[in-house]
Amino acid sequence: MLILASASAIRAKLLREAGVAFGVRPPSLDESAVKSTLHAQGVALEDFAGALAEAKALDVSGAVPGALVLGCDQTLLCDDRLFDKPRDLAEARENLLFLRGKTHQLICGAVLAQNGRPVWHHVTRATLHVRDFSEAFLEAYLKSEGSEILSSVGCYRLEGRGSQLFDAVDGDFFTVLGLPLIALLSALRERAIVPA
Template identity: 40%
Template sequence: MEPQSRSDTMLQNEPIILASKSASRRAMLDAAGIQYEAIPAEIDERAVEAAWTGGEEDHVVAGISAAKALAVAKDHPAPFVLGSDSLVVVDGKRFDKPASREDAAEHLRFFSGKTLELYAGAALVLDGLLKWECWDVARLEVRDLSDAFIDEYLEREWPAVSGCVGVFRIEGLGIQLFEHIDGSHFTILGMPLMRVLWALRQFGAVKG
């Protein structure tokens, strides 16, 4: 066996479990060179959210992230399980993933001309115990959206955006919904990646 180069060794990590089926979260870990297995958490997210009714959105999104990681860790013992979740708030109202194309259109009409707050959380479970959690928020100013634009947008993006709480993919046509964006690109994609990588290094899951 050929010896590994120093750069190869520094990029090694302990395989982790990602408690999510999100394509964007998987893409982030892929790009960062993190070895993982994606196992979606089978939990009632809305029930977990209801338990936090009256709480701040940062606590809610971190709590759901932790619940996902803990649920997967029960059935799939592994040293490291990473959970993550996103939450959208507009004018004080929380939004879930749209249930239908008509529901998506209603969301977009409500978002029109307002500031969309996108919260992303993450939690890390080590040997079955919650050890770390965090959250971040990005603020996206939605431009005035005409009904004609919304119809054409959904004609091209539905059902790809059906799994997106904000009804958009920032890496695609979704960028055309906004006039200004303040916040991390990774948070907008659904996970505060820089903080996650920091935590994985602190707990020894990522070397270097």
């Protein structure tokens, strides 16, 4: 049995559409506290996604003995700054203005845990080149997307109107969506969770 340790609608949709049977149990950990601890320990910003994914998987794995638990996290790095999901549309506007005309990295971590220990760890990276969009475009984009983008660390859904923000995207599409699906499916096949 696979359990997704996430409340992410897009991750659940990707697994469902790939034909993976799973349950959902969001973790109960305080992500801000985990990030503070990682900072205090001197963990590189590039390693936060994998560490957070593992923390989420372990948090849920301890509560469901025997189950295979998938924890995921995605971080955005630009100019040595680590971004969090925006609290509101005003912060989303600020973040998008900061990213405008720049290149940023999306780092996606996924960890499978079982019986309170990690059994698979995978981190991928995508590089996204944001175009120098106009203020008028930004206002129209925010109006059309609304609160939907608040669930995305980058304030965009690449599978939707967010694709208009970019000049180029280098890397795996699923990494941008927050789940390294192809690598995960391979790991699930090895564990007979999905058919070989």
